[in-house]
Amino acid sequence: MTVACPHAETAEADAELRRLRAEVAEAQIHILALKERLRIRDEQYERTIRSWSWRLTAPARTCAALLGLIRRSLGRWRRAWAVLKAEGPRVMAIKAGVELVTGACQVLGRPTPFCTRYLPKPGANGQADPFVFVLAGPRPDITPLVRGEQIVYGCAAAPAGIEQIEVEVDGVRLGAAEYGLSCDGLDLAIDLPAAADLHQAGFRFVWNTRALRKGRHRLAVRARSRDGREKTALCALYVVGADDQRTDYRQWIERVESPDIDQARRDAPALKFRPLLSVVMPTFNTRPALLRAAIESVRSQVYDRWELCIGDDGSTDPATREALDAVAADPRIKVRRLPENRGIAAASNLALAEASGEFVVLLDHDDLLAPHALYEIARAAADAQVTMIYSDEDKIDAAGVRYDPFFKPDWSPDLLLSCNYLNHLTAIRTGVLRSLG
Numbered sequence: 387m388t389v390a391c392p393h394a395e396t397a398e399a400d401a402e403l404r405r406l407r408a409e410v411a412e413a414q415i416h417i418l419a420l421k422e423r424l425r426i427r428d429e430q431y432e433r434t435i436r437s438w439s440w441r442l443t444a445p446a447r448t449c450a451a452l453l454g455l456i457r458r459s460l461g462r463w464r465r466a467w468a469v470l471k472a473e474g475p476r477v478m479a480i481k482a483g484v485e486l487v488t489g490a491c492q493v494l495g496r497p498t499p500f501c502t503r504y505l506p507k508p509g510a511n512g513q514a515d516p517f518v519f520v521l522a523g524p525r526p527d528i529t530p531l532v533r534g535e536q537i538v539y540g541c542a543a544a545p546a547g548i549e550q551i552e553v554e555v556d557g558v559r560l561g562a563a564e565y566g567l568s569c570d571g572l573d574l575a576i577d578l579p580a581a582a583d584l585h586q587a588g589f590r591f592v593w594n595t596r597a598l599r600k601g602r603h604r605l606a607v608r609a610r611s612r613d614g615r616e617k618t619a620l621c622a623l624y625v626v627g628a629d630d631q632r633t634d635y636r637q638w639i640e641r642v643e644s645p646d647i648d649q650a651r652r653d654a655p656a657l658k659f660r661p662l663l664s665v666v667m668p669t670f671n672t673r674p675a676l677l678r679a680a681i682e683s684v685r686s687q688v689y690d691r692w693e694l695c696i697g698d699d700g701s702t703d704p705a706t707r708e709a710l711d712a713v714a715a716d717p718r719i720k721v722r723r724l725p726e727n728r729g730i731a732a733a734s735n736l737a738l739a740e741a742s743g744e745f746v747v748l749l750d751h752d753d754l755l756a757p758h759a760l761y762e763i764a765r766a767a768a769d770a771q772v773t774m775i776y777s778d779e780d781k782i783d784a785a786g787v788r789y790d791p792f793f794k795p796d797w798s799p800d801l802l803l804s805c806n807y808l809n810h811l812t813a814i815r816t817g818v819l820r821s822l823g
Contacts, residue, residue: 697737
């Protein structure tokens, strides 16, 4: 019979424990060394970004980043185009018919193609179908069609030639499109080496929609080649009257915005976080009526913790100077003037130098703020992680009628790469804005 020795087992456990403790101590020493290296790197980084050489080369780095972004974007487009050519017929399905009824776009029915492309695709015998047909417009994904003249256009080409492009709406033939026009934006020679007259493969049809009733319609465009082949593109459209969008937007203002303003007026005095907001406005020979209206829209805010910093770019118009003198007596309004015209950047920086608030709100000299605009910014600024705030916007005509609303999405880096959708109204944390130089 074999008897285990407890003393031997204890000795082995002690040895294992000592080994583990030694490994832990070694790891701790390694962690301390890494922390020291990180501290040294942080110091080097701080010295670098504070150096004059780093600041002077900032434009070059920005240009290099933009060029890199452009190259990557072009690469994605080239890869997408290569896939499109290799895989044959593709349908780009985007919102087809839209109608402004509650301040947002609503899809009417199922999404349907706004742009149909028939491109060469290898068949069973390995040969590509060289019949190309692209319906490029109209573009109901962008806006509903307003009654009036609309253009149906695109490109079509086949080795046998195109006999006719026919257009019909709701099953009723409207006529034949004009063919043989310049086909801009699509290099058909890449896809159709055997076709003739490739550079004159465009078609165009002027369509008068005044006779159509308002509502949804079905557009069909058929391309027929001289050897009897045919391809059809379908598009769902929504036709509105010229005043319908303004009427819908007016209703949205009454149903949604007006109650919001009333609620903001009641809630503004009770806000727990009440940051000072510095409204920065550059001016130059602004029409007095527009300038006074812009300033009054700030004065009429339901949120009262604001200051208006105006940087005048050396205005020479006496009426503009008088309008600025008239508001300078308000202790909440700071007016500073440049001795000569130096551009909007210099005027904006002059106004920014006077800002003492936690956020800078950028306002043009001919803009109007909604009464609860600064209240909404103050509410959003309560989040300590917020650096920039932007809002929806619309336009206003000479008669004071608001139209063309732009209801913006949540933060969208992809959209920002294609267009600057921020614009009016934008607020930026003051320290962050000044750190940009």
